[in-house]
Amino acid sequence: DIQMTQSPSSLSASVGDRVTITCRASQSISSYLNWYQQKPGKAPKLLIYGASSLQSGVPSRFSGSGSGTDFTLTISSLQPEDFATYSCQQVYFTPPTFGPGTKVDIK
Amino acid sequence: QVQLQESGPGLVKPSGTLSLTCAVSGDSISSSNWWSWVRQPPGKGLEWIGEIYHSGSTTYNPSLKSRVTISIDKSKNQFSLKLRSVTAADTAVYYCARRWAGATAGLDYWGQGTLVIVSS
Secondary structure (H helix, E strand, O other), X not given: OOOEEEEOOEEEEOOOOOXXXXXXXXXXXXXXXXXXXXXXXXXXXXXXXOOOEEOOOXXXXXXXXXXXXXXEEEEOOOOHHHOOEEEEEEOOOOOOEEOOOEEEEEO | OOEEEEEOOOEEOOOOOEEEEEEEEOOOOOOOEEEEEEEEOOOOOOEEEXXXXXXXXXXXXXXXXXXXXXEEEHHHOEEEEEEOOOOHHHOEEEEEEEEXXXXXXXXXEEOOOEXXXXXX
C-alpha cells in the first residue's frame, strides 16, 4: 500500500493565521490527492480533490497544491470553525489510503 | 440533498459477522457514482474498506478482501457491508460514503457513522 505521511501531526494557531499542512506519498501519485476536514464525532468533509480543486461549497480560504509525492493544504486566514483534523488521501493506487491526520487547535 | 444513513448492530461477538446497511436518499444508487465503506478505529486514522458500482462491480482493500462482501439493493436504494470473522481489531466507526466516477474523485457525501464494537 502507498504510505501517506503528514506534518506536523498537530499545530496550535490563532484566528486569522495562515496555516500550512504538508502531505507526502511514498510513491508518486500525480495529482490524485484529496483533503478532508473532520471534527470530533463527525464524518469527514471533502475540501479539495485532484490536489488543487476546491469542492463545491468549501470556502476559498482553503487551497491545495502539489503533485508527485509532495502536497500542501493551506488555510489563508484561520476561522473559528476551522479547528479540526485534516487528512489527505491518495486515490492513484488501490487501495486508496489516508494520512494519519493533522490536528489544528486553538493557541 | 444527498443523505446516507448507516444502520446495523453496534455490538458483534468475536468470530461473528459484522453487517451494516447504508440507506441512500436524494440520489439514485443506480447513478454514476461509486458507493463506499470507510472505517475509523477509535482515536486512529481512516481506512478504506471497499466500494461498489450499481452494476455490481466491486473493489476491496486487499487487507480485508478475504473477509468482506459489499452488495447493492437497487429496489431499496441501499448498499450493504458484511465483514466476517471479526476480532477486536475491527472495532471502529464505520462510514458509508459516495464517490463520483472520476479519476481524482473524492468521497463527497458521508453518512454520520456508526460505532461497531467487537466484544463478547
